Amino acid sequence: MHPYTGSGPYCYANSLAMALGPTAPSPSIIEVLTGSPFGMHMLGGRLPLFDPYGWDDRGIDDAIALLGWTCRRQGADDSGQALAMLEEAVTTGPVLAGPLEMGLLRHLPGMKGPIGSDHYVAVLEADGTRVLFHDPHGCPYATLPTRDFLAAWRADTITFYHAEPYTMRGNFQQVREVTTGAALRAALPGAVAWLRGRDDLAVPPGTIGGATAAHRLADLVTDGLDPGTQDHLTHFAIRVGARRLTDAATALTSIDRDEAAAVATRQARLVGSLQHDLVEGHTNTAAQTLRQLAPTYDQLAAALG
Helix, strand or coil, X not given: CCCCCCCCCCHHHHHHHHHHCCCCCCHHHHHHHCCCCCCCEEECCCEEECCCCCCCCHHHHHHHHHCCEEEEEECCCCHHHHHHHHHHHHHHCCEEEEEEEHHHCCCCXXXXXXXXXXXXXXXXXXXXXXXXXXXXXXXXXXXXXXXXXXXXXXXXCCCCXXXXXXXXXXXXXXXXXXXXXXXXXXXXXXXXXXXXXXXXCCCCCCCEEHHHHHHHHHHHHHHCCCHHHHHHHHHHHHHHHHHHHHHHHHHHXXXXXXXXXXXHHHHHHHHHHHHHHHHHCCHHHHHHHHHHHCCHHHHHHHHHC
């Protein structure tokens, strides 16, 4: 039996929780340990994301290490090598596979071709005919023909961060016992670094982060968002951003970082309020909210520093 966790936009955290098994902390804690709540950026100056400048799937590896686990991360050069790698890996337990091109996951309604959106799943079984996996997008024990799964897993349309084709993490092993509180405390220096902005990470040209990104998005909202950005914000980015900040506030409260938790709560309320305003076209209010959000990233860094 492989318990299922999902039905929301936390594909990293839910898939990792399923891969780690019954001793894993909640996906909410895992998401905070990835560092995702601690910043925002405009990818290429155009695509708004409520996660830090330069942040990508490196956060998964950070969370695994903070929790006292190790894993084997692999990629492959071609589909044959990838399938052989996956078939071997699932013999030791669930495998965290991704990024996958979500638009090629044909078990999901409406997915007919690449959309440039990354996704992660926990693979349970694989052979030359079929792949069985828990999809945290609301589909326990999902199946795909192996050729379709491999096409999505190649992920050559995921261009906004670097990942090897057919990336997977398997052979998870706990090497030390770490309490949730200890893991959260150990994550705080990394959170501060994300909030203050890292300059050691490759990003697409034009990418901006933190307060600058919030003001840039406010300007775009005022000028009128293009339909793609509007849909991205209202269907995904605001939802996941507000949840990340809510989970961060809860986690910070649990380790007695009340001042920082108060800042994160204010951020969550601001981001969450964008949902109605953008859906209903209240652009002036949404832009004002984003300008109120801008200074909070430095405020949170100061509260955690």
